[in-house]
Amino acid sequence: MTEPNIILTGFMATGKTTVGKLLAKHLGYSFVDTDQLIVERSGMPVAEIFEKKGEPAFRKMESDLAEELGSKEGLVVSTGGGMMLDPQNASALSRKGQIFCLVATPEEIFDRVSRDTHAKRPLLETADPMLQVTELLKQREKGYGQFSQMRTSAKTPDEITSNLIGIIRANPDLRLSITASDTxxxxxxxxxxxxxxxxxxxxxxxxxxxxxxxxxxxxxxxxxxxxxxxxxxxxxxxxxxxxxxxxxxxxxxxxxxxxxxxxxxxxxxxxxxxxxxxxxxxxxxxxxxxxxxxxxxxxxxxxxxxxxxxxxxxxxxxxxxxxxxxxxxxxxxxxLSPEEFSSGMAEVIKHGLIGGKELFERIKAGNWEWGKGSFQPSSFTGLQDLIAQAIQVKINIVQEDPFQKGKRALLNLGHTFAHAIEQASGHGLRHGEAVSMGLIASVNLSCRLGHCKEDLQQEVETVLTGSGLPVRIPARLDTKKIVQAIHRDKKRKGEQLRFILIRDIGDVFIGENVPKPEVTDTLEDIKEKS
Incomplete structure (x- = not known):
């Protein structure tokens, strides 16, 4: 049975060595401090290596050690503060391990360093070490940000260790990092x-x-x-x-x-x-x-x-x-009931239309209607991967535009229609059902305005119905009420109607000042015939 390594990285004085030793003891793993191992093998302290051989030589020692440790198992590895900023080191150590980045405030780091009179920190040999800590953290923020974060400020080593053990035992299958604004x-x-x-x-x-x-x-x-x-x-x-x-x-x-x-x-x-x-x-x-x-x-x-x-x-x-x-x-x-699951599939399909052909073709080729064919509540083969792919589409857009000032508006594909349909139904429809109708309305309107081919609507309808979703607005809903609700949509600009339109799978855009008669014609065209 494999014993995947646990790698602790982060800035100096965030608790990597102390927590690493406790974690290794709890897990029955061997503990390795990369800085200490380099010191033992070179026969000189880190500060002396920097002084006599230079930082490049030290970084080469780190890289060699990363390759060596990356092939082993059953280790808790505490890395030097800059070691994992090298993508090759991170790749080598993650081959058989899970990486956690310990983080603390600049003030707490400086306080810990100041109290540790035995350790010499070459990078802090400056006139203003506190300023240096702050500057280095800022420089390394993006590098550390790629790893799962564990805040150590105001926590005891035992508390941090307990939290890490809980995460390791939970063993999540997938971890996607999201960076939005300063978060x-x-x-x-x-x-x-x-x-x-x-x-x-x-x-x-x-x-x-x-x-x-x-x-x-x-x-x-x-x-x-x-x-x-x-x-x-x-x-x-x-x-x-x-x-x-x-x-x-x-x-x-x-x-x-x-x-x-x-x-x-x-x-x-x-x-x-x-x-x-x-x-x-x-x-x-x-x-x-x-x-x-x-x-x-x-x-x-x-x-x-x-x-x-x-x-x-x-x-x-x-x-x-x-x-x-x-x-x-x-x-x-x-x-989930079949209807609730299908409702969620509407958003997955929307992400496929926005994100490109790979996700859309995967949805198209699969059997995602709950309770029919081979896809049953007891079988989740492929579902997590599908969810992950759909999530990644939204993550990519949100990271680029966290406050919806531009590209993020594309995620509203189908939603201007959907929200209006929901309101006209007195919220008698599930959100995903309304989104499915809204997606067809968006494709229909795009075709009506000359932006896409006519056969795109049929292709999208086939995928939606294959996931158990409706593609026609119920005949009982009043088109005038839907149009009135569209005019109250928060995405409009003054009296101008704005819709997310589509040219092809993976090619969506913001349509400004869409003619009102075309909107009405679209709603009538995709309505159930009474």
Whole structure:
């Protein structure tokens, strides 16, 4: 049985050696400190190597050691602060290991270094070591940011070790890094990882879970110890200011302060509602998204948008709040109904239309209708990879445009129509069902305006219906009401209607000032014939 290595990296004085020794003891692994091993083999301290042979010689020693250790197993490796900034070293050590980056504040690092009178730090031999610490951290921020982060400030070595052991035992199958604005967090996908949310997200302090009555009954206890579970009624009709007020009042009654972390446990409604609460409670507290529906996993839990509804339309009140982490336990998908699963597939297909032919062709070739053919709730072969591919499409766009000032608007493909259809139906349709209709409307409108070929609509319809989704607007819905709702859409500019249009798979764009008669004709064209 293999024993994958654990590699601890990060800036000096973040606790790599102390935590590494404790971790090795708990796991029964051998401990290796790369700096110490280099000292032993060279017969001189690191500072002397820098002085006599120069930094390039030391970095060569690190590279040779990375190749050597990367072929072994059962190790906890504590690396020098700059070792993993070399992509070749990171690649060598990650072949048989999982990398964690320990981080601390500049002030705490400086304090630890100042108290350690035995260690000589060549890189801090300057007139202003505190300034040097700050500058080096800034230079290395991007390099360290590629690894899973574990904050060590205000934690004991035992607490850090315990958190790492929890993460290792959870063994998530996939970890995607997201960098948006000045924030870095991980999107973690796995099966049976809900009990390890605290460790995976690095949560300290009190935890309040916000969930709905359906999801909370099934999964709230799986999170282990939490300080409160606040449940709300399910459904879009409850994603309102009054619900936000009642949740905030309960948080106050239970004594939650600014050190609180809110866990959003549920589907897309909870993702938006809990996110909004976290953005406004005490002027903002930490948020961890734990999506339990395919719709939330593939879309609403990513990107930091949180919103609530008004009678006039969806998400007309909102905020941006980046989570500490998104933790998706695919085991929760087993409890979805076929209709709920199909609803989520609408967002996956949307990402395929935006992201390019590879994902779209994968969806097209698969059997993703829940409960039909070979795809059953008990079989998740390929599903995690599909989710990961869809997630990556959104991550790439969100990282480029975290506050929706440009390219991120493309993620609204089909949604201007979908939100209006939802409202006209009195929210009697699932969001994904409305998105499916909205995607067809967008393709139809694009074709009507001369942007794409006519056969594209049939191709998209085939993929949507193959996932159990509707492609026609119900005959009972009033076209005039849908158009009125479109005019209230928050993405419009004054009286100009804006839609995300499509030229081909992977080629979508913002359509400005779309003629109103064409919109009406599109809605009538894709309506069920009574």
């Amino acid at each position: 870095h967090y991980d999107y973690i996908v796995g099966g049976g990882i809900l009990p390890f949310v605290r460790q995976l997200a690095g949560i300290n302090g009190p935890v309040a879970v916000i969930t709905d009555k359906n999801v909370g009954t099934r999964y709230a206890e799986s999170l282990g110890h939490t300080d409160a579970v606040i449940t709300v009624d399910p459904g879009q009709q409850n994603k309102t200011l009054s619900t936000v007020e009642s949740v905030c009042e309960e948080l106050v009654r239970k004594g939650f302060d600014r050190s609180t972390t809110i866990i959003a446990l549920g589907g897309s409604v909870i993702s938006g509602l809990a996110g909004f609460v976290a953005s406004v409670y005490m002027r903002g507290v930490d948020l961890v998204q734990c999506p339990t529906s395919l719709l939330a996993m593939a879309d609403t839990s990513i990107g930091g948008k949180a919103g609530i509804n008004l009678p006039q339309g969806k998400n007309l009140i909102g905020a941006f709040i980046q989570p500490k982490a998104v933790i998706a336990d695919v085991a929760t998908l087993r409890s």
